[in-house]
Amino acid sequence: MRDYLGALLTMKILVAVKRVVDYNVKVRVKSDHSNVDIANVKMSMNPFDEIAVEEAVRLKEKGIAEDITVVSIGPAKCQETLRTALALGADQAIHVETDANLEPLAVAKCLKALVEREQVQLVILGKQAIDGDNNQTGQMLAALLDWPQATFASAVECQADKVAVTREIDGGLETLSLTLPAVITTDLRLNEPRYASLPNIMKAKKKPLNTIPVTELNIDVSPRLTTVKVEAPAERDAGIKLESVEQLVEKLKVEGLI
């Protein structure tokens, strides 16, 4: 990125990554209905966050970004997720350690504190985490920072201090132009994340990873919501095929639906 005088700017990117239940796992609801049971379940990086890391690494490879910091907020095991991001090409990692399950607002507040501390110009996040499906953190972070936001990105193009973001919306594509600094959240089709090679995995072992306790950020991370009950989705019966519209109308009448 260059400023109007043509001097090289050094864009720093922050990417937030969450450790979630692996997308292949079929979770079971705990018998007391308090939550799903994730004890000893396979965990991995939220797929949308993998896409966020990949996009940041591509911006770095194009010479647009200079430095990528990845951050994860959660228990000690998040360090494995951070090492994965380092193996994919991030430069350093920050682990904000907490055993509490933070809600999107608390995560956004933590990220805001880190954005200010690390002096970043671009934050890339997944549009949502596949565990909570909240789809809120990026938007809340942009609001707290008072930065422009582009959610559900399917293409990102950086030019000088502007970034053009294409989004898939109902009925077509929309392209937004944002002035940096900005917040972007990724959608599935933005890119195809690479596979970490073994040499890069070995190199990642030596990249800096700093752990700070969440308390160091002086943020109230206490939950605002109470989970009342968690239930498995009701089992749906298989559908039936009908021959004609008449049959359909008849069937709907019989079922008392019309």
Add this chain to the structure above:
Amino acid sequence: MEDFLLLDNQLADDEIILRDNLRRWVDAEVIPKMPNAFEQAIFPKEFIQQTADLGLLGMTLPQQYGGSEASYITYGLACQELERGDSGLRSFVSVQSSLCMYPIFRYGSEQQKQRFLKKMAQAKLIGCFGLTEPDAGSDPASMKTTAKKVAGGWLLNGTKMWITNAPIADLAIVWAKTSEGIRGFIVETEFKGFSCNEISHKLSLRASATGELVLQDVFVPDENYLPGSDRGLGAPLSCLNQARYGIAWGAIGAAMACYEKAVEYSLERKQFDKPIASFQLIQKDLAEMLTEIVKAQCFNLQLGKLKQENKASAVMVSMAKMNACREALNIARQARNILGANGISLEYHIIRHMNNLETVFTYEGTDNVHHLIVGRHITGISAFE
């Protein structure tokens, strides 16, 4: 699949990262191609560069020779994930790494290491390993291939049979009898008098190229003689020991693929108005399959640790290979049965693993031979020498 015994707790972060990455690669890039590759009997060529780019070729070797100084557990996990895809893919990596790069690293001169290893790690040169002959399988000491000393080099004559990667190889590590015993040679496939015939009509390891090497007065210059290989059969057996360790992990990878499919299928398939998974006989099969997988994984993990500390003996590796291959084959057969007719369709992958495992059970020391090695350890009496 489920980490039933929480064995992941014993793995380092980088070991888990490598395994999970490879799992993603195998799921996306390997498995979808395998039914066709197996049916057409082709080894997908793109796997060659891709495995090199992933850093899988010669991964335990020092960096100066193109390796990553990976732990033996990392190597084992890689074999497991690759064979979850296909035994042929794992065989390609095993042969290149353990049977070709390893002997050059261990028995080669510095000049040979410089000349070959980095290029082999980058897949610019592909190797194969020629020990077995038409008349010498379990008893390699009876080999007929000879190497005669001549001015400036050696003259090799003989035939090697059932050689993995031979049709795609740039070089062959050939074991031959000299007047002083069995020695190793780096035979470049361009050398005059060297030829390779592809072996077809296989019904196992179809997605792996296998060939016969024919050596007719092949002149091998002194610089291609492996100077450290002057301990007779010990040298090729040490290579096999490396590869067998990977096979012990790999076979369980194939078993995991079969087990996972069987669980998924039995929960979905309904007969007598119930998922077949609700029948006791099916549950017994699944319970046995998981138990054997977990037992073998424990064995592999401990063996990997010992190997890292240089404390793993050849008989330990024999037991691991023997057990893993037998159990994997049993699991594949049980899974095949659970899928009924679909079990024989390439679309469900199990029959492919099952057929592949017939080879894995036999190569690198047959099941019988490993029993005899363990038996010799127990009794102090060799039943085969």
